[in-house]
Amino acid sequence: MTVGQTVLGAAPPLGVPLLDAHLVVDRGAFRLDLPLTIDPGEVVALLGPNGAGKTTALRTLAGLLPLSAGHLTLAGRDLDHPGRRVWTPTERRPIGVVFQDYLLFPHLSALDNVAFGPRRHGMNRHQARHRAAEWLARMGLTEHVRRKPRQLSGGQAQRVALARALAVAPALLLLDEPLAALDARTRLDTRAQLQQHLAAHAGATLLVTHDPLDALVLADRLVIIEHGHVVQEGSAATITAQPRTDYVARLVGLNLYRGRATGHSILLADGFRLTTGDQHDGEVFVAFPPSAVALHPGQPDGSPRNTWPATIAGIQRHGDNLRIQLTGPIEVAADVTPAAAAQLRLTPGQPVWAAVKAAETRAYPAG
Amino acid sequence: MPRTDGEVARPTTAVPPTRTRRTGRTPVALLLPAALGLLFLVLPLVGLLVRTPWATLPQRLTEPGVLTALRLSVQTATLATLLCLALGVPLAWLLARVQFPGRRVVRALVTVPLVLPPVVGGVALLLVFGRRGLIGSWLDETFGITLPFTTTAVVLAEAFVAMPFLIIAVEGALRGADTRYEEAAATLGAGRWTTFTHVTLPLVAPGIAAGAVLCWARALGEFGATITFAGNYPGRTQTMPIAVYLALETDLEAAIVLSLILLTVSVVILASLRDRWVSAP
Numbered sequence: 179m180t181v182g183q184t185v186l187g188a189a190p191p192l193g194v195p196l197l198d199a200h201l202v203v204d205r206g207a208f209r210l211d212l213p214l215t216i217d218p219g220e221v222v223a224l225l226g227p228n229g230a231g232k233t234t235a236l237r238t239l240a241g242l243l244p245l246s247a248g249h250l251t252l253a254g255r256d257l258d259h260p261g262r263r264v265w266t267p268t269e270r271r272p273i274g275v276v277f278q279d280y281l282l283f284p285h286l287s288a289l290d291n292v293a294f295g296p297r298r299h300g301m302n303r304h305q306a307r308h309r310a311a312e313w314l315a316r317m318g319l320t321e322h323v324r325r326k327p328r329q330l331s332g333g334q335a336q337r338v339a340l341a342r343a344l345a346v347a348p349a350l351l352l353l354d355e356p357l358a359a360l361d362a363r364t365r366l367d368t369r370a371q372l373q374q375h376l377a378a379h380a381g382a383t384l385l386v387t388h389d390p391l392d393a394l395v396l397a398d399r400l401v402i403i404e405h406g407h408v409v410q411e412g413s414a415a416t417i418t419a420q421p422r423t424d425y426v427a428r429l430v431g432l433n434l435y436r437g438r439a440t441g442h443s444i445l446l447a448d449g450f451r452l453t454t455g456d457q458h459d460g461e462v463f464v465a466f467p468p469s470a471v472a473l474h475p476g477q478p479d480g481s482p483r484n485t486w487p488a489t490i491a492g493i494q495r496h497g498d499n500l501r502i503q504l505t506g507p508i509e510v511a512a513d514v515t516p517a518a519a520a521q522l523r524l525t526p527g528q529p530v531w532a533a534v535k536a537a538e539t540r541a542y543p544a545g
Numbered sequence: 546m547p548r549t550d551g552e553v554a555r556p557t558t559a560v561p562p563t564r565t566r567r568t569g570r571t572p573v574a575l576l577l578p579a580a581l582g583l584l585f586l587v588l589p590l591v592g593l594l595v596r597t598p599w600a601t602l603p604q605r606l607t608e609p610g611v612l613t614a615l616r617l618s619v620q621t622a623t624l625a626t627l628l629c630l631a632l633g634v635p636l637a638w639l640l641a642r643v644q645f646p647g648r649r650v651v652r653a654l655v656t657v658p659l660v661l662p663p664v665v666g667g668v669a670l671l672l673v674f675g676r677r678g679l680i681g682s683w684l685d686e687t688f689g690i691t692l693p694f695t696t697t698a699v700v701l702a703e704a705f706v707a708m709p710f711l712i713i714a715v716e717g718a719l720r721g722a723d724t725r726y727e728e729a730a731a732t733l734g735a736g737r738w739t740t741f742t743h744v745t746l747p748l749v750a751p752g753i754a755a756g757a758v759l760c761w762a763r764a765l766g767e768f769g770a771t772i773t774f775a776g777n778y779p780g781r782t783q784t785m786p787i788a789v790y791l792a793l794e795t796d797l798e799a800a801i802v803l804s805l806i807l808l809t810v811s812v813v814i815l816a817s818l819r820d821r822w823v824s825a826p
Contacts, residue, residue, distance in 0.1 A: 240728075240732055241731075242728055242731070242732075267731070268728070268731035268732055269731045269732075269733075269734050269735055269736050270734075271732075273732060274732065274733075275729070275732040277725065277729060281723075281725055281726055281728075281729040283726060283729075283730075283744060283747075283748075284748070285747040285748065285750075286747075294730070294733050294735070294743075295733035295734055298733055298734035298735045298739065299734050342733065343732075346733060346734060
């Protein structure tokens with residue numbers, strides 16, 4: 179594929195995903211098994227804890243690691259298909275990669291870094307530099323084209339890396355933790371700009387991250403993997419409302435339990451019973467935010483509440499509040515204001531009573 | 546009470562007690578031999594400077610014999626370095642980047658000329674490239690080329706002895722270089738050769754330059770292998786070190802002047818390495 183060609187020109191007919199892959203990698207004890215499709219113009223975030231296989235998945239897509247099984251089809255072309263002995267090396271794949279620490283070539287200026295890809299794709303030096311200058315202008319970096327990477331700030335380097343990846347008009351853009359190397363303030367600005375550029379990208383985009391905020395802001399769809407397998411997939415709204423694993427629940431800041439529902443009552447695995455506002459029968463998840471948990475020095479009276487005695491295991495700062503980790507019949511995180519914490523004189527090891535209103539819990543089928 | 550705690554804690558954290566002790570006392574048992582060692586290294590150089598005939602130096606320097614030897618030395622050392630670059634950089638890349646059986650053996654073989662007495666190297670070269678040598682006889686019969694006792698032989702002898710310096714420096718630089726830059730180049734459409742020339746080589750350029758300078762310096766000072774394999778023909782194979790050795794028997798002052806030139810070159814090389822490559826990050 180040459181640079182001049184648009185991605186959509188090479189794209190399969192409507193309704194067929196641009197990327198259609200089933201990534202399988204066997205590495206001794208670890209196995210990645212990830213079905214993945216991305217439509218033209220769609221941004222998918224691959225989210226997961228460290229060691230879940232995110233980077234492995236990205237490397238197979240980039241051709242830096244071969245598949246053990248499965249297939250990888252991009253824009254109608256088989257790039258890696260062990261079953262059919264098909265393999266396309268990295269340099270012949272229509273991809274662009276933004277690496278975690280950017281990997282801008284230190285001996286080249288920002289302009290020549292961006293021109294590197296177009297030059298390899300058949301443009302002459304003049305054309306390549308012209309295209310690079312256009313991309314850098316689009317990133318708001320016209321004044322910095324002559325700078326070497328070490329003279330750029332983190333945010334600028336990130337944008338040069340993005341321009342370099344996009345300058346070859348890739349059918350698939352891969353971003354590996356694109357904001358992880360930035361400090362908090364720069365990250366905010368850069369995330370907003372990145373969102374615009376990703377929205378403008380006509381090809382498919384895969385964003386690998388462990389930061390849920392990046393995923394929620396930048397992606398149309400989230401794919402969450404743990405131990406090499408998909409545990410949940412869907413829009414940000416679905417996932418934040420109905421997490422299905424502890425990892426996802428922690429990611430979106432919810433307490434999550436699994437149990438068997440009979441009407442409003444849910445029997446959890448360890449014999450603990452929760453009352454919810456929703457009515458179900460069978461296997462369900464039940465979730466509630468830490469802010470729904472109230473702490474009391476003694477057993478609170480009356481009302482249809484869930485109450486139980488618990489012990490404080492830890493206290494951490496969490497935004498403006500304190501997040502209290504509780505042990506007891508169930509493990510729970512509770513958010514309290516510093517004022518309330520002072521009033522209750524909360525210290526680790528202290529016994530308290532926890533209470534959650536049934537109306538503040540949500541139950542949904544686990545099937 | 547917390548206030549006094551703070552005041553007690555402050556002096557102990559502010560003054561690292563080990564630091565003053567470390568610089569304060571140096572055992573005489575170490576200091577004395579250290580000073581002697583330094584003296585031993587510097588004194589001969591001082592002796593050279595003291596005995597230099599400064600008054601007649603300009604005249605001495607422009608003597609045809611000196612200039613011829615110097616020119617030949619510089620030419621052969623440069624050619625030997627180019628030969629080492631052409632063969633040594635790929636070999637260093639192979640050692641640093643490709644997993645192959647017997648890699649450790651190859652690395653050991655590469656470093657043999659470092660520890661081998663140069664005279665033995667010269668004899669070995671003679672046995673291979675000599676007129677009746679393994680390759681030399683074939684060269685002689687097929688092309689009518691004889692290598693020993695020619696300027697080419699000087700270059701070969703110098704390259705044989707100096708190549709390990711280049712290979713070790715370049716291999717080290719390649720190992721230190723981040724291979725993910727090469728992956729980044731591949732994702733941008735660069736094949737392996739383009740990646741090597743456009744990314745890998747520029748990344749390790751300082752290492753290659755340092756290796757080339759070391760290699761050149763070693764080639765310039767080469768004596769044993771050269772005189773064994775190439776002999777001593779003024780203008781053809783008589784390099785500076787050989788000229789120094791021969792001058793010692795007839796004209797001490799000439800030997801001193803030639804030595805002074807070599808010393809100057811060495812110091813300049815050392816200084817340039819220090820400033821540009823050794824101390825740079």
